[in-house]
Amino acid sequence: MNKRFFIGIAISLVFYGVVQALISGEILNDFYIDTLVMLGVNIILAVSLNLINGFTGQFSIGHAGFMSIGAYVSAIMTTNLGYSFPLGLLCGCLAAAVAGLIIGFPTLRLKGDYLAIATLGFGEIIRIVWLNNDYVGGAAGLNGIERVTNWSWIFFGVLVAVVVIQNIVKSTHGRAMISVRENEIAAEAMGINVTKYKVIAFVVGAFFAGMAGAFSAHYFYGIAPTSYNFMKSFEILVFVVLGGLGSTAGTIIGTILLTLLFTYLQDIPEWRMVIYSMILILTMIFRPKGLLGNVDVTKFFKKGGASKNGGTTTTP
Amino acid sequence: MTFDYIVQQLINGISIGSIYALIALGYTMVYGIIKLINFAHGDVFFVGAYTGYFTAKAGLGLILSLIIAMAVCALLGVIIERLAYRPLRNAARIVILITAIGVSFLLENLGIVTLGAQAQGFPDIVNKSTYTLWGDVTIDSIQLIVLVVTVVLMAVLQYVVHRTKIGKAMRAVSFDMEAARLMGINVDTTISATFAIGSALAGAAGVVFAIMYPSVDPLMGVIPGLKAFVAAVLGGIGIIPGALVGGLLLGVVETGVQSIPGMSLWRDGVAFAILILILIFKPTGLFGKNVREKV
Amino acid sequence: MMMSKKFIAVTAVLTATTALAGCGSKSTGSSSSNGDTIKIGANLELTGAVAAFGTSQLNGIKLAMEEINSAGGVNGKKLEVVSADNASKKDESTRTATKLITEDKVDVLMGAAISGDTFAAVEVANNKKIPMLTPSATNDDITFDHKKNKLNDYVFRACFIDSFQGKVMADFSADNLKAKNAVIYTDNSSDYSKGLAKSFKSEFESKGGKIVAEESYQTKDTDFKAVLTRIKTLNPEVIWVPGYYEEVGKIVKQAREMGITAAIEGGDGWDAPQLVDIAGKENLNNTFISNHYTSEDPDPKVRKFIDAFKAKYNTVPDAMAVLGYDATYMVADAVKRAGSTDKEKIKEALANTKNFEGVTGKISLDKNHDPVKAAVVLEYKDGKQTFNTKVQP
Structure with missing residues (x-):
């Protein structure tokens, strides 16, 4: 907790205040608020996946599954059972974290592509459970969820996610996670409890994915199983890799650019996905480490030496 | 549940499993050489199916349609590799994976833009006949063709990889790309050849699939691609016989689950659960070699 | 230096494509x-x-x-x-x-x-x-x-609405086809399909009919033989398949090839010219759908x-x-x-x-x-x- 940390918080609070003022003054119309909420949801998803994928090096493509748990559990709590949103949100996050724990443990034996396919499988199983359960509406999903999420919720959600994950990453735990990513055997030889850090990454990552799910469910009026298929997991993974694996700032910027690009292309639907995928391929070819891979943005705010802990490494 | 019923369901399972195996062969081939999960494989499959659709509409028969589709897809595979994957040969695996996802989206959406999103019926180019084995147990000619094509292609592939010069080069590149280069092997050509073969297999699978389930649309490769990927991993990705076994196993499991009353909803769930269980107990798939990690 | 050049190239491409995107006309009206x-x-x-x-x-x-x-x-x-x-x-x-x-x-x-x-x-x-x-x-x-x-x-x-079509076809099955038992085969990933299935079931049962099995498939499935093999053993008079033409076409084709001759019925999701191509002309005999109109209608x-x-x-x-x-x-x-x-x-x-x-x-x-x-x-x-x-x- 140094001075820089508080300056960062102060700057973001000012940003929050300005946007809130613009919203209250009806200068920003609903479409911009929708976009801000969607941005916030995507940022939470990407930053939390980055903890698993970018910092700990565990190749997970089941993030949409965790998101769906947060969305469904919170929606059941508020819409079906009538509890308040904060309680629903908390339960959603915790349920997702428990799922992260359950999925984290058995898959510890797996590495690389095999872990990826196993997490993809878990994500799909979760979706199929929702699909086959009529209590949560089956294919139609849950509709008529009250809109509770607003700019304040989403802003502080993003802030908490970023601060918590940044603090984990910058702590001893974070260095242990990065060492797991760089070389698992060496890390183990150095006395690092590899299992523990992998599970922590999965649990924390899932917790925030659940939070993103709960926010989006309580903003976009309804949820359905199709919103959480493996394509959604890919989408989140793309945010992370395009921005720069292992760089929180990069992830945030990548998410913002891609979300805005996707929105901007809405007017030419036929070419929307063609252009989107072209840009994806070109960025990967010309910036294989992501837009901000290996760049730690915080160094611009620092005097002198920068800490280099962003960036990707080649999987052995 | 009679014996006949079980045999019939087994035939159903093997017939769908051999389709998965056919697609999985291409997946596993590419993975075996450059360790890339080529997510665009399912979309090369769709291009193959559409090529077959146009040749069949033009009045060409099964064999010609197959050959043309395979040629088109081989070319497409080489182009994709040259433009999208080769510049990234030394990049992190996840980056190439994202590029593969990008290529997959690109092919699908170019397909939607140029061909339309609606499914089209595939013309009849094979005279389908149904044979009754005994009692109620039947098998049709297309199911037989698919199974035979899959087994033959697998055998050919196994021969190419283990008995020919290019196969030797492929194995060398797979083992150690740098060392292979130093030994005078043209790594780029070898990888191009791998993509050509893998994509030709996808093309063949596309045509056969479209004959068996007579419709084509630009998103038709997504689900079979995912299933074939699961099959390849089940068998041990990178291992050619593993693709066949994984495909057949997946097909039989899916059919088995659906053949139990009221369980049809859980088909994919059970398939994924078995995948995860197998991976947990045998992390490199059924046929996978346990590679000892070097420090 | 190399990297920064590439970076500029990427940025240029990004800007160019997005600018291009901006040029695309979004409205199709005149003014x-x-x-x-x-x-x-x-x-x-x-x-x-x-x-x-x-x-x-x-x-x-x-x-x-x-x-x-x-x-x-x-x-x-x-x-x-x-x-x-x-x-x-x-x-x-x-x-x-x-x-x-x-x-x-x-x-x-x-x-x-x-x-x-x-x-x-x-x-x-x-x-x-x-x-x-x-x-x-x-x-x-x-x-x-x-x-x-x-x-x-x-x-x-x-x-x-969902409940209407299911009712229409349940009445048709019970009254016109005099069917006593039916199998429901639903697209579980489509709430349209599930809605039609639900209303068919309640109406058909209230007319004294019996639903002998309820089965499901998912959108984009292609192989239905496992479930159809089982449906065949149940020998129903009517199979209610309220799905969309892409899957329905394959279901009808595979059912007929398997020797299932029962009436197969559906809703307006069937109505597409591609259905006939996918299912095959003769396979579609003895199938019935409810629809808004018919494209064969001579009405000007x-x-x-x-x-x-x-x-x-x-x-x-x-x-x-x-x-x-x-x-x-x-x-x-x-x-x-x-x-x-x-x-x-x-x-x-x-x-x-x-x-x-x-x-x-x-x-x-x-x-x-x-x-x-x-x-x-x-x-x-x-x-x-x-x-x-x-x-x-």
């Missing part, structure tokens, strides 16, 4: 000044999983718009359709609807094609007080929320539409296209009766739609904003739809 056009926002699935539905529907909407405009427009104003893609996603659908209202300032919303994406836009229309007409979302709760017992004031539809109104559609798009329209077409005329009709583009007046006019003559029949909206229109039961004979019976609601 863009707001005063002399009536803007219709079409929130549709133009990409993503159900792009086939959205794009087909947009074709129907555009054809209707062109016809209306070349006939002089409505109240002296031209129609202008602003289409926006919701990528077949619920959250995108909410945003798309909001964008059409706040950014494009449309007078009426149309869409979405499927119920899930429509639900996501219902509250937007209600909150913004913009009338919204969905051409094809069939879920009963879209116009009238049964759980909260509340009418969605601004939301209307142009198609049957239907013929004119089919010919115009064929001329423009070189294909026979499917159910989505014809519903989009009719819905556009319904909007035009309501605007004409409202006499202005005042949202409240358009809403009132839409609610008072009476005996509107569409291609899909005479449409009147009931107090729940759902169309009261007759359904026709069609039988496939050698690949052609033939009229069997007409069922009044």
Whole structure:
């Protein structure tokens, strides 16, 4: 907790205040608020996946599954059972974290592509459970969820996610996670409890994915199983890799650019996905480490030496 | 549940499993050489199916349609590799994976833009006949063709990889790309050849699939691609016989689950659960070699 | 240096493509000044999983718009359709609807094609007080929320509701085909299919019929032999398959090849020219569907539409296209009766739609904003739809 940390918080609070003022003054119309909420949801998803994928090096493509748990559990709590949103949100996050724990443990034996396919499988199983359960509406999903999420919720959600994950990453735990990513055997030889850090990454990552799910469910009026298929997991993974694996700032910027690009292309639907995928391929070819891979943005705010802990490494 | 019923369901399972195996062969081939999960494989499959659709509409028969589709897809595979994957040969695996996802989206959406999103019926180019084995147990000619094509292609592939010069080069590149280069092997050509073969297999699978389930649309490769990927991993990705076994196993499991009353909803769930269980107990798939990690 | 050059190259490409993107025209109408056009926002699935539905529907909407405009427009104003893609996603659908209202300032919303994406836009229309007409979302709760017992004031539809078609075909099976037992085979990933299955079941059972099995498949499945093999052992008289043509075609084909001769029945999701190609002409014999109309109908109104559609798009329209077409005329009709583009007046006019003559029949909206229109039961004979019976609601 140094001075820089508080300056960062102060700057973001000012940003929050300005946007809130613009919203209250009806200068920003609903479409911009929708976009801000969607941005916030995507940022939470990407930053939390980055903890698993970018910092700990565990190749997970089941993030949409965790998101769906947060969305469904919170929606059941508020819409079906009538509890308040904060309680629903908390339960959603915790349920997702428990799922992260359950999925984290058995898959510890797996590495690389095999872990990826196993997490993809878990994500799909979760979706199929929702699909086959009529209590949560089956294919139609849950509709008529009250809109509770607003700019304040989403802003502080993003802030908490970023601060918590940044603090984990910058702590001893974070260095242990990065060492797991760089070389698992060496890390183990150095006395690092590899299992523990992998599970922590999965649990924390899932917790925030659940939070993103709960926010989006309580903003976009309804949820359905199709919103959480493996394509959604890919989408989140793309945010992370395009921005720069292992760089929180990069992830945030990548998410913002891609979300805005996707929105901007809405007017030419036929070419929307063609252009989107072209840009994806070109960025990967010309910036294989992501837009901000290996760049730690915080160094611009620092005097002198920068800490280099962003960036990707080649999987052995 | 009679014996006949079980045999019939087994035939159903093997017939769908051999389709998965056919697609999985291409997946596993590419993975075996450059360790890339080529997510665009399912979309090369769709291009193959559409090529077959146009040749069949033009009045060409099964064999010609197959050959043309395979040629088109081989070319497409080489182009994709040259433009999208080769510049990234030394990049992190996840980056190439994202590029593969990008290529997959690109092919699908170019397909939607140029061909339309609606499914089209595939013309009849094979005279389908149904044979009754005994009692109620039947098998049709297309199911037989698919199974035979899959087994033959697998055998050919196994021969190419283990008995020919290019196969030797492929194995060398797979083992150690740098060392292979130093030994005078043209790594780029070898990888191009791998993509050509893998994509030709996808093309063949596309045509056969479209004959068996007579419709084509630009998103038709997504689900079979995912299933074939699961099959390849089940068998041990990178291992050619593993693709066949994984495909057949997946097909039989899916059919088995659906053949139990009221369980049809859980088909994919059970398939994924078995995948995860197998991976947990045998992390490199059924046929996978346990590679000892070097420090 | 090398890297920075590449970076500049990438940035240049990104800027160029996005600039290019910006140039793409988004509206298909003639003029863009707001005063002399009536803007219709079409929130549709133009990409993503159900792009086939959205794009087909947009074709129907555009054809209707062109016809209306070349006939002089409505109240002296031209129609202008602003289409926006919701990528077949619920959250995108909410945003798309909001964008059409706040950014494009449309007078009426149309869409979405499927119920899930429509639900996501219902509250937007209600909150913004913009009338919204969905051409094809069939879920009963879209116009009238049964759980909260509340009418969605601004939301209307142009198609049957789920519970109607299931009932029509259950009655047809029990009364006309004299069937005593049936198997239900549902697309579990489509709430349209599940809705039709539910209403079929309750009506068929109330008529004394027996549902001997309920099975499911999922959208994009291709192999149905495992379940069909089991259905065959049950020997039902009727198989109720309320899905979409792509899967249904394969189900019918595989069932017939397996030797299942029972009557197979479905709803308007079957209605597409591709069905015959996929299933095969002779396999479709002894299949029945409920539909809004038949593309074989000699009625001049239907013929004119089919010919115009064929001329423009070189294909026979499917159910989505014809519903989009009719819905556009319904909007035009309501605007004409409202006499202005005042949202409240358009809403009132839409609610008072009476005996509107569409291609899909005479449409009147009931107090729940759902169309009261007759359904026709069609039988496939050698690949052609033939009229069997007409069922009044």
